[in-house]
Amino acid sequence: MAEPIINLENINVLFNQTSTAVTAVKNVTLQVNKGEIYGVVGYSGAGKSTLVRVINLLQLPTSGKVEVNGDVLFEKNDTVSKRIGAKDLRVKRRNIGMIFQHFNLLEEKTVLRNVEFALRHSQKKEKEITDRAIRLLKLVGLEDRKDFYPAQLSGGQQQRVAIARALANDPEILISDEATSALDPKSTVQILDLLKRINRELGLTIVLITHQMEAVKQVADKIAVMSSGEIIERGDLVNVFTHPQKELTKELIGTKGELAKAIHLLDKDAIENLNHEEWELVHLTYTGQDVVDPIAATLYKKFDVEVSIIFGNVDELRGTPVGTLFVTLKGDAKSRQNAVDYLKQVGVDVDEYNSKEVIA
Amino acid sequence: MIQWLSHVMPNVVHLGWLGQNGWLTSIGQTLYMTLWSALFGGVVGMIFGVGLVIFDKHGIAENKILFNIFDKIVSVFRAIPFIILLAFIAPVTQAIVGTQIGPTAALVSLSLGVFPFYARQVQAAISSVDQGKIEAAQSLGATTSDLIFDVYLREASSELIRVTTVTLISLIGLTAMAGAIGAGGLGNTAIAYGYNQFSNDVTLVATLLVLILVVIVQLSGDALARATSHSHR
Ligand SMILES: Nc1ncnc2c1ncn2[C@@H]1O[C@H](COP(=O)(O)OP(=O)(O)OP(=O)(O)O)[C@@H](O)[C@H]1O
Numbered sequence: 001m002a003e004p005i006i007n008l009e010n011i012n013v014l015f016n017q018t019s020t021a022v023t024a025v026k027n028v029t030l031q032v033n034k035g036e037i038y039g040v041v042g043y044s045g046a047g048k049s050t051l052v053r054v055i056n057l058l059q060l061p062t063s064g065k066v067e068v069n070g071d072v073l074f075e076k077n078d079t080v081s082k083r084i085g086a087k088d089l090r091v092k093r094r095n096i097g098m099i100f101q102h103f104n105l106l107e108e109k110t111v112l113r114n115v116e117f118a119l120r121h122s123q124k125k126e127k128e129i130t131d132r133a134i135r136l137l138k139l140v141g142l143e144d145r146k147d148f149y150p151a152q153l154s155g156g157q158q159q160r161v162a163i164a165r166a167l168a169n170d171p172e173i174l175i176s177d178e179a180t181s182a183l184d185p186k187s188t189v190q191i192l193d194l195l196k197r198i199n200r201e202l203g204l205t206i207v208l209i210t211h212q213m214e215a216v217k218q219v220a221d222k223i224a225v226m227s228s229g230e231i232i233e234r235g236d237l238v239n240v241f242t243h244p245q246k247e248l249t250k251e252l253i254g255t256k257g258e259l260a261k262a263i264h265l266l267d268k269d270a271i272e273n274l275n276h277e278e279w280e281l282v283h284l285t286y287t288g289q290d291v292v293d294p295i296a297a298t299l300y301k302k303f304d305v306e307v308s309i310i311f312g313n314v315d316e317l318r319g320t321p322v323g324t325l326f327v328t329l330k331g332d333a334k335s336r337q338n339a340v341d342y343l344k345q346v347g348v349d350v351d352e353y354n355s356k357e358v359i360a
Numbered sequence: 361m362i363q364w365l366s367h368v369m370p371n372v373v374h375l376g377w378l379g380q381n382g383w384l385t386s387i388g389q390t391l392y393m394t395l396w397s398a399l400f401g402g403v404v405g406m407i408f409g410v411g412l413v414i415f416d417k418h419g420i421a422e423n424k425i426l427f428n429i430f431d432k433i434v435s436v437f438r439a440i441p442f443i444i445l446l447a448f449i450a451p452v453t454q455a456i457v458g459t460q461i462g463p464t465a466a467l468v469s470l471s472l473g474v475f476p477f478y479a480r481q482v483q484a485a486i487s488s489v490d491q492g493k494i495e496a497a498q499s500l501g502a503t504t505s506d507l508i509f510d511v512y513l514r515e516a517s518s519e520l521i522r523v524t525t526v527t528l529i530s531l532i533g534l535t536a537m538a539g540a541i542g543a544g545g546l547g548n549t550a551i552a553y554g555y556n557q558f559s560n561d562v563t564l565v566a567t568l569l570v571l572i573l574v575v576i577v578q579l580s581g582d583a584l585a586r587a588t589s590h591s592h593r
């Protein structure tokens with residue numbers, strides 16, 4: 001049974017501006033299990049940063065309950081109001097590493113001193129602290145840069161130092177707030193690979209905030225979609241990507257764009273020539289094996305349904321290939337229904353758009 | 361050389377090197393006043409400057425009452441013109457150092473005159489430290505003292521050196537003003553032996569010496585600030 005390590009209950013965060021109050025987070029409940037990589041996505045201003053900063057109380061919620069690894073750090077509702085003491089909070093925070101979009105390294109300290117800074121209260125001897133810091137720099141592949149200052153490193157290297165620093169106290173949780181947003185594609189891939197590796201090798205639980213869909217696609221196990229302070233959709237990565245429910249989710253993951261493209265590609269004449277009663281556009285999504293290849297033949301033979309492919313592509317979700325295919329099915333209603341049932345039976349997800357929807 | 365000097369600047373030479381009104385004596389007094397009041401005023405100003413940042417709203421040790429106390433004290437002392445402060449503070453000076461005249465007596469008013477200025481400079485300097493660095497350090501479980509010394513003061517160090525330079529220079533100006541009311545130093549020489557006795561050569565040399573002092577402070581401050589900064593390639 002999956003064990004929740006982060007448990008947020010009914011979190012609300014209000015910012016009192018001079019004129020108006022902004023509710024940055026609205027009644028959010030979120031559980032993250034040990035060892036998971038949990039992606040939080042949404043447009044700018046959705047409240048992602050505010051929500052994750054609640055986990056280590058960099059942001060105090062207005063109400064709700066924050067529980068990390070079984071300890072209640074904060075709880076406030078109509079009947080209770082409690083909060084962990086400052087000293088205990090500092091100890092707890094060392095168990096929750098955090099990395100940021102702009103790295104936030106101390107610029108007047110060398111790479112080594114930046115990592116050592118994190119270990120200052122670790123009760124270790126100076127020598128042990130240095131040894132540990134160097135080991136961490138090895139982990140991120142930067143031990144040869146230990147005497148450099150952050151300004152002498154590239155963005156990707158700075159982020160790796162920040163990761164080493166965040167991991168210094170052996171945290172069980174790592175929060176990444178747009179950690180790859182300021183990096184070029186190559187460094188982004190390197191950082192994501194590094195995160196995946198430490199997730200696997202150290203069993204670290206990672207909360208990954210991003211507005212880059214590519215990032216969550218590569219590494220997340222689960223995702224939550226945020227909009228206007230609320231989580232509007234959540235679940236297993238592959239599930240959410242293949243069965244997006246909310247319009248915003250479809251927009252974020254590009255389903256909407258793909259549908260528009262498919263309709264665009266169906267040229268006018270083709271549409272005119274089709275008997276409105278006898279065809280439909282379907283969006284097929286399938287994971288794993290390439291099951292689609294023989295489909296056209298099968299559907300024709302078995303159900304007397306003619307299949308023409310409009311376009312398709314294969315995406316990768318956490319290493320699993322996920323294919324997407326837009327096709328038109330031609331045939332009478334009964335046969336088409338049989339064909340669709342068959343597709344579902346063999347594990348293909350089918351979204352049907354009837355001809356009227358397409359033309360409108 | 362000396363002969364030529366005593367011809368063009370008779371009064372300058374007449375004052376001599378040492379002795380009560382000698383040039384070295386007054387340079388020494390100016391340095392004495394500047395350095396000691398920089399130390400006292402600097403320590404107090406630094407404490408107030410840091411306090412103004414950490415006790416401020418959203419500061420790392422937010423405290424409305426302490427912030428208001430610090431803020432009011434600094435504002436009030438900043439509002440009093442230095443020359444009035446000199447007169448106003450005389451009885452206090454008497455009580456602390458036992459005399460109202462001379463360089464040591466001037467230290468009290470100089471320190472009081474410079475600390476609010478320095479406090480505001482320090483406040484501005486450390487406020488410029490990126491909030492992200494503070495948050496990152498907090499996420500690592502840093503204590504308030506870690507945040508003050510390793511983040512605020514260390515990260516703002518070259519900016520702090522710059523504002524310290526500015527403060528020292530304005531302090532040299534203040535010592536000259538204190539000199540005008542009998543605290544000794546180059547200001548005193550310029551006024552008492554130059555201006556008041558129509559010895560323009562004395563005023564000129566005293567002014568040049570103050571200028572040289574200012575330039576030395578400025579150049580060493582700049583060099584030090586540059587040497588301390590690692591934030592640019
Ligand atoms: N300290 C603050 N004071 C007032 N309002 C704030 C504060 N921090 C955030 N907000 C507001 O809360 C809302 C959510 O902000 P937040 O930074 O959490 O969004 P985000 O999803 O992380 O966006 P981005 O992708 O741009 O980082 C925004 O409307 C923002 O203006």
Ligand SMILES: [Mg+2]
Pocket residue numbers: 048049050177178
């Ligand atoms: Mg954000």
